[in-house]
Amino acid sequence: MEVLQQHLESGKIVIRNGWLMCPVCGKGKVLKLREDTTAYALPVYCRRCGQESIVNIEAPEPASDETSA
Ligand SMILES: [Zn+2]
Numbered sequence: 001m002e003v004l005q006q007h008l009e010s011g012k013i014v015i016r017n018g019w020l021m022c023p024v025c026g027k028g029k030v031l032k033l034r035e036d037t038t039a040y041a042l043p044v045y046c047r048r049c050g051q052e053s054i055v056n057i058e059a060p061e062p063a064s065d066e067t068s069a
Contacts, residue, residue: 013055022046023053033057 014021022028028048
């Protein structure tokens with residue numbers, strides 16, 4: 001049984017100008033993101049290199065100036 005090579009590099013996504021860049025080639029826009037966009041194990045397809053990648057998108061931690069402790 002062949003094992004398909006998948007790019008499961010979670011936490012290594014690059015976001016540029018509100019776009020998630022392709023983790024494979026780093027040049028193709030694969031998904032438009034909002035500031036509060038989150039996704040888990042989301043398949044994205046890059047038209048530039050033709051590769052599909054699985055990405056995890058975590059919401060950025062809120063930069064809270066308040067100390068609620
Ligand atoms: Zn690509």
